Amino acid sequence: MPLLKNxxxxxxxxxxxxxxxxSPLPPESVIVPFAHLSEIDINTxxxxxxxxxxxxxxVDALKPYxxxxxxxxxxFPAFKDGxxxxxxxxxxxxxxxxxxxxxTGHLLSxxxxxxxxxxxxxxxxxDTANIQNWQKAMNDFTEAYQPxxxxxxxxxxxxxxx
Amino acid sequence: MNNHLKNPNHSLAVGRYNYDDIDHQFLKERINQFRSxxxxxxxxxxxxxxxxxxxxxxxxxxxxxxYMLRVAIPYGILSSTMLRGLAYISQYYDRGYGHFTTRQNxxxxxIKLEEVPDILTHLASVEMHALQTSGNCIxxxxxxxxxxxxxxxxxxxxxxxxxxRQWSTVHPELTFLPRKFKIxxxxxxxxRVAACFYDIGILTRLNSDNKPVFEVWVGGGLGRIPxxxxxxxxxLPPEHLLAYVEAMIRVYNLHGxxxxxxxxxxxxxxxxxxxxxxxEQVEKEFATMDLDQYRLSDNLVAQIEQRFGxxxxxxxxxASDILETHRAKDKEFDRWVRHNTHPHFHSxxxxxxxxxxxxxxxxxxxxxxxxxxxxxxxxxxxxxxxRVTHLQNVVLGHVQKDKLYELWQGLTKHRLATANLGLVxxxxxxxxxxxxxxxxxxxxxxxxxxxALFEDIELQEKIGPVNIGIDGCINSCAHxxxxxxxxxxxxxxxxxxxxxxxxxxxxxxxxxxxxxLGAAVKAEEAVKAxxxxxxxxxxxxxxxxxxxxxxxxxxTAPFKExxxxxx
Amino acid sequence: xxxxxxxxxxxxxxxxxANRFADGRVVWxxxxxxxxxxxxEAQKFSSKEALENAQEQxxxxxAAQYIIDLHSVELDSNLIPNTTREKIRAFGPSTHPExxxxxxxxxxxxx
Numbered sequence: 001m002p003l004l005k006n007x008x009x010x011x012x013x014x015x016x017x018x019x020x021x022x023s024p025l026p027p028e029s030v031i032v033p034f035a036h037l038s039e040i041d042i043n044t045x046x047x048x049x050x051x052x053x054x055x056x057x058x059v060d061a062l063k064p065y066x067x068x069x070x071x072x073x074x075x076f077p078a079f080k081d082g083x084x085x086x087x088x089x090x091x092x093x094x095x096x097x098x099x100x101x102x103x104t105g106h107l108l109s110x111x112x113x114x115x116x117x118x119x120x121x122x123x124x125x126x127d128t129a130n131i132q133n134w135q136k137a138m139n140d141f142t143e144a145y146q147p148x149x150x151x152x153x154x155x156x157x158x159x160x161x162x
Numbered sequence: 163m164n165n166h167l168k169n170p171n172h173s174l175a176v177g178r179y180n181y182d183d184i185d186h187q188f189l190k191e192r193i194n195q196f197r198s199x200x201x202x203x204x205x206x207x208x209x210x211x212x213x214x215x216x217x218x219x220x221x222x223x224x225x226x227x228x229y230m231l232r233v234a235i236p237y238g239i240l241s242s243t244m245l246r247g248l249a250y251i252s253q254y255y256d257r258g259y260g261h262f263t264t265r266q267n268x269x270x271x272x273i274k275l276e277e278v279p280d281i282l283t284h285l286a287s288v289e290m291h292a293l294q295t296s297g298n299c300i301x302x303x304x305x306x307x308x309x310x311x312x313x314x315x316x317x318x319x320x321x322x323x324x325x326x327r328q329w330s331t332v333h334p335e336l337t338f339l340p341r342k343f344k345i346x347x348x349x350x351x352x353x354r355v356a357a358c359f360y361d362i363g364i365l366t367r368l369n370s371d372n373k374p375v376f377e378v379w380v381g382g383g384l385g386r387i388p389x390x391x392x393x394x395x396x397x398l399p400p401e402h403l404l405a406y407v408e409a410m411i412r413v414y415n416l417h418g419x420x421x422x423x424x425x426x427x428x429x430x431x432x433x434x435x436x437x438x439x440x441x442e443q444v445e446k447e448f449a450t451m452d453l454d455q456y457r458l459s460d461n462l463v464a465q466i467e468q469r470f471g472x473x474x475x476x477x478x479x480x481a482s483d484i485l486e487t488h489r490a491k492d493k494e495f496d497r498w499v500r501h502n503t504h505p506h507f508h509s510x511x512x513x514x515x516x517x518x519x520x521x522x523x524x525x526x527x528x529x530x531x532x533x534x535x536x537x538x539x540x541x542x543x544x545x546x547x548x549r550v551t552h553l554q555n556v557v558l559g560h561v562q563k564d565k566l567y568e569l570w571q572g573l574t575k576h577r578l579a580t581a582n583l584g585l586v587x588x589x590x591x592x593x594x595x596x597x598x599x600x601x602x603x604x605x606x607x608x609x610x611x612x613x614a615l616f617e618d619i620e621l622q623e624k625i626g627p628v629n630i631g632i633d634g635c636i637n638s639c640a641h642x643x644x645x646x647x648x649x650x651x652x653x654x655x656x657x658x659x660x661x662x663x664x665x666x667x668x669x670x671x672x673x674x675x676x677x678x679l680g681a682a683v684k685a686e687e688a689v690k691a692x693x694x695x696x697x698x699x700x701x702x703x704x705x706x707x708x709x710x711x712x713x714x715x716x717x718t719a720p721f722k723e724x725x726x727x728x729x
Numbered sequence: 730x731x732x733x734x735x736x737x738x739x740x741x742x743x744x745x746x747a748n749r750f751a752d753g754r755v756v757w758x759x760x761x762x763x764x765x766x767x768x769x770e771a772q773k774f775s776s777k778e779a780l781e782n783a784q785e786q787x788x789x790x791x792a793a794q795y796i797i798d799l800h801s802v803e804l805d806s807n808l809i810p811n812t813t814r815e816k817i818r819a820f821g822p823s824t825h826p827e828x829x830x831x832x833x834x835x836x837x838x839x840x
Contacts, residue, residue: 085334
């Protein structure tokens, strides 16, 4: 599945580990399911570590790990399921996570600006996705009625420049 | 079309937020986005399942005969320019009428999808939109129809409704909620918005320091499972309104049920957790938020307030006396004044309620010609401002008392002077199965038949205040659960049946959910049953009892007996 | 509703209907393979197989984004839909007899 960052396709250097986590971890950037994160001694790892976090859990559970993680992947089981939008914002604003925040699942290009504004940096889009539409969608709106995690410029009143 | 620009004497439209370039730019971008979504749907890139939520969030439904466009009327306020814009759409893109809803919106029932972007462009030119009038997002925020003129008002709720409207517009975090989300706000502690039956309902009161604070209700709602909401916060400082409401909705976004359509409203979450546990989660969220980001500072509130036009109210000595003289001379006018007006804080002005419930007409419908006439009356008599009520009528809010007679004479010519506000023929009614794809039965014909039985105004006055709501399905757009008499259409093998409920009441003090009277019956029998109920009440009532009082004193049993005895 | 009379066992007739995507109008599948706004022009099917065959064909028009909400409707002996809902779809809102599709002249938006 293509990975989008700032509207451009980029190589995905992460390997997803499904199910049980091998010990020691392979010497590469790996994404492990959150349920297995506790099995890893995060103080001994030498390569970048990412986590796949479920959409039905409280992101506060990431607190003990957040400093050692370089990537958090959040899931959209359906594009109408907006839980990960709130999770992303909490991860950025409350856990102060500075690494890569990736969206995966069923998403529409129309949601790209939403994703970016709540703190996602990358989106894993389906193979069939029309990348041009995703690029275009980055500029759908030039202003918004809410501040975002990006710290955009306030125009006036409740309006921000996107 | 150019008469849209007719806006006498005032540079800012009265009673509502006036757009600036930024707001116009935003709407333009949104319309372009929707236009391209339609193109992607036609090309097959978007499936119907993907397109449907997108069109809904732009106010477009597919109904039985056509698409329907639901246009938002924020806090129920229209300028004459906006109303003329709506009249134009009804004439050129629809079939000569529009339907005002119980959420202070207007619906057009004969819309063509391919024309929607053009209609939206036209709406934008009069500072209107159809954003978030459907879909699982924050819907049009409703308010008190007497906002800004009521004597008991503490703050003008429209300014706060506007702040919430802007903040909730295409909110990136809160646009894909488990289910729709409805907010109502009143600037008074007297509930005129049915606050306890909203996802979030907000009333205003003074705290011990005499400062305005919000009393916040959560988890009320109608539909399949009617629930009276609970108070989550009694004393929310207005400056934290956005932060607190966002915390409330964030908890719901994260934890609301997404598997079962019927359990996905916030009321189910609040009932499930219990109000205390839900409050705890909200407070925890609130405590972690950067409140400065959300603060409604005096400066920010003032910025929004400055975009609201104010009526230039002046003293008119003798205006009240002139009104009294007209009332004494004209009995019909006097009757209309008794039923269809509401006091204004300025003693030389009065609010006039225009009934859209003439017997024989569809409740809440207004023709192109009536919309244009109302816009003209608003310009002439009410500073160009029109208010849509949650009971499907229209208010001209600031009428000089000495001009009221002239207004009434004008309204009469357009069949807009029916003197039945709050009476038995002031029926609230959803479009029902004549239009709506969700409906199980028709509601408009039933409303018309009931109204016809009580056409005699003296009989209506004898009966006194009673409200009737008729719904074609359990979604309860016509609020049948909280009406004194509620009628619910149900489907039995393709045939229409109607269930009757008694004892509902909408407002904070004494708010109650009606009880089912008995088995559902056919339309003719339901209409007859309502006639029987009303006559039984007239026989049984004591002194000055209203229908609801007699019902509460006697209980359901005798009403049930009288209706079902014969059958 | 009439009770079943053994001697006058009437065959049940079905028609296919949908809403036109562009304007949402109610349309009926005809023997000539076009979609008419008039129920009386609809092709009537007496067998399940014939109905299913036609439904398969009509499905192509769903795929082509010409119609949505394709479904079949059962008719009574007067060739009128059995349910109130489908009667209203066929003849327009009961509150506006002038909107019966027979009386309304409309062009498609892009014509």
